[in-house]
Amino acid sequence: MKTIRLYREHDCPLCEEAKALLHILAFEHTFEIEERYIQDNDAWVAKYHLKVPVIEIDGVEIYGSDINIETIDKLL
16 A cells, blocks of 8 residues: 655644645555654655645655645555
8 A cells, every 4th residue: 555654743734734635645546644844853844844835746846836636646
């Protein structure tokens, strides 16, 4: 089964929206979501602090305006 990583922060409305998009796509695709809270790892904080939420699928990271149904669906 494919694993999608969602790099996020606590109490982040945009992160919740990204997670909701993944749940919508779960009706058409089989995958599991691995949520990674960037505060748990200093390297993640350094890399993603200004980018969260970030979705990683098969090594491809998307963030910002690229987090939408169409982009995620193409990567799946």
